[in-house]
Amino acid sequence: MDPIVTTEYGRVRGRMEGAVAVFRGIPYAAPPVGPHRFRPPAAPAPWDGVREAAVFGPTAPKNPYAPPLDQLLPDPEVAGDGCLNLNVWTPDPGAAGLPVMVWIHGGSLRYGSSAVETYDGAAFARDGVVLVSVNYRLGIEGFGMFPDAPANLGLRDQLAALAWVRRNVAAFGGDPDLVTVFGESAGAFSIAGMLASPYSAGLLRRAVLQSGVPSAVTPAKARRTTRRVAARLGVPATAAAFAAVDRARLLRAQGEAVSGSPLGGGAAFDLVVDGDVLPEDPARALSEGRAGDVELLLGTNTEEYRLWFVPGGTIDRITPLTLRLALIRFGVRGRTAAVYRANRPGASPGEILGALATDLLLRMPLVRLADARRAAPAATYFYEFGWPSPVGGLGACHGLEIGFVFDTLRVPATVRLTGPDAPERLADAMHRAWVDFAAKGDPGWPAWDGSRPVMTYGSAEPAVVRAPRDDERRAWERRGR
Template sequence: MSIPSESPTDTGTLVEVDTVAGRVRGAWRGEPGGPGASAAFLGIPFAEAPVGELRFAAPVPKAPWQGVRDALEFGATAQRGDPGVTLIPEPSVPGESTLNVNVFTPRPSAADAGANAGADAGADAALPVLVWIHGGGYFAGSPASLWYDGGRFNRDGVVTVTISYRLGFDGFGWIADAPSNRGVRDWLLALEWVQQNIAAFGGDPSRVTIAGQSAGGGAVLTLLGMERAQHLFHGVYAISGALADVAPERSEAFGRDLAAAAGVEPTRAGLGSLSEARIIELQKQATELGPDSLGSMLEHGLPLGPAIDGDLLVRSTRDSLAAGVGADKPLVLGATDDEFTMAFAEAEKKLRWIPKSLVLKKLGLTRSALRPYLAANPDVAGKGTARVAGRLLTDRMFRTAVVRLAALRGDAPTWVYRFSWPSGTFGFAEHCLDVPFFFDCLDSIAIEPLAGTNPPQRLADEVHGAAVAFVATGDPGWPRYTDASRATRVWDTPSSMVEDGYASVRTLLETP
């Protein structure tokens, strides 16, 4: 079944399902119940629109409706415009009702859905469920991407849900009299919606895997470390996870500074007097990265994202995992080899004349770690200053976190991978490159700018197949990572298993 290039639904054959709040009407792609068929239900609201009195409030479950609600088009997105921060096509959809889910299923099982439900629908046919949380630095991104279409997972017997959440200051900014971590609360309510409703779409609420990439990978790791979220999922797949864990004093300072820049009080009334566009403008001004602020971001992390608030997040995710939170949940985590090397692509020719040591020290590498780090990365260092600077940036932001988090899990079931296949466009494995392999959508739109021409379908079969296996069984099909073995799956052509796939980053962890 091909991924559609324009619309994820074919309204020729409709199908209806009852949710807790009311009946929804989706559309089949392919012959209902036939091989490879998939039904899409788009833009189903799980919460009331976060506007008016509900702006900066905790999400409120969607009130029941009468009749049948069309779920044939993507709902409104929290992203406004396209800030261009990712290489994933993530369109913005205008509108106020931004808290919604999209469900893709091969087997909707409403009792009165008739023949459209498939002959073997019902509780005994319940399928494992994948819930996807998009990335975008916690301030951008959209669940309406055709790359996130669940059709290929449906083909392989997995019900797929993509969720939206409030972004940027609306979702994560500190406000004196507002609930903290509103975006996190959106994730929780969306997952509660899945628990209450997914059986009607043929899914098994007792087999839910949460997955995401970049900020979405950070989101699922954050949820893994939250005591209050443990009943809502049963496995975690974190792709290039970017944890925020914003310190409470930093979160409050950012909120107060933004309000002061606008000339209003840091309250719901004060900030609520500002338009959405004005908030986004102020947020952008406060978070723009320059040469002098990159080091601060590497040292302190993102200023907007899940914050340690003493309520939902009582401690950092690392501390929670070290305390054993989520230890009963299987976890897959990993990163691409050169996540942010693109950041230096435009300056590559200029950087070739600058000593590696100067640039690496600017990026926070200590004098004592310089020589060991270069010795541990000879292949990248040999490609010039820009490439080794990009590798260090990648290591500090993503790859060291993989090693640390896996170690903190102890004996908990954990699997580690690296995505190493070099893009035909960039010549290295950049941020976002592995997403279309995960979703097996190499024939979708906008693949060539990210991956080049003719990316290897065989590798997509492997990456996607391992994801399906993990969602279905809790095991992706390669040996677990332990402190003794450090077994690492390396996705490449060909793929392989290595004893310690992240050995090159250990100099950053072991050298003062």
């Protein structure tokens, strides 16, 4: 018999899929259209009777990934206005006190959704976790900066979803006091924003940041991106003007104006220090002790850059001159680059630049955050994922670890990145570590201290390495970063 659960807004009917009860497309806020467009999330209208929750709800308006990433990163689109919805996988709606994990998807704040099949929560529910995945507003509608609308609407959506979890997850068997929020890339730096926000008080106990760092920009910088889109549309850079534009036209203008990659630069959407939901820069706030009582699991992939450098051939177009110019642009000292060259004999200029960019933008900020939290009351744990995908030279690229964390290696969306023969033993180890962290606050290796222990997941058996590539870390620190 299909399970029925009572939420604060009405009853929902899910589906039994094997031994797991699944509820999809539950609204946690009103559809962001009409008077709710470019406004903070509002409560959804209650409903009578039993609402069917068998299929994924609408996804946020977005453009598809551009080639060739569209072949590697499936991004389903579900039509409809009610994109502020979530999904729940639970081993038993009648249980009590189960750990809860809430997944915030990545995608540069302009792609992605909870409907990506790699994010299926069945393995988490199988192992005793209530898994919740969330949709939130993307692009200009979620992260535009307007004079007549609040900033960080997508982040406000995520916080509203967490508040819904707090109030409702017990009905699905979860413990509202045992919530771990985890996410990758833009999902991870969204979580860092949550941790720095006063609006997250009491909503989470633990957090996992996969390949994403605490980051936010000034209102002035965020306005520049909004104005680029407005210029394409030929309208004022106001929420009122944007709301009057056909959504398909708005997405076309957004796609033309915002096309940079996380490592390549260019106009982008970001969290904004707005004095309200995000009162200060999250990197500073977390380094100075904010969320010190929240246990953190942090980490990166060894070759993050390959997702952006390899599929389109960028890596082969980077010459020694390109490398030198990039080092100047990013303020990287020649002595720092020399350490990377010495550690990678035979590496191409593109591989050297990619390794430097990965560490400059991802690994080093997380190492510094872990160092800053040594005296925090809650523990910090660090991992590095280094298993190299055999697909198209992707190596240990950005996003590759997600299928291992979710233990969804055999679904077609995951296979596009990993190939068909990815090692299940590695998925077993990573997935178990994430479950144990959510349940007990300990993923199974030593907490961060002066010896900098890192759990490494690669081609060999998972193992703790103390201060890996520490000469490279010291090279960055000597430049005052």
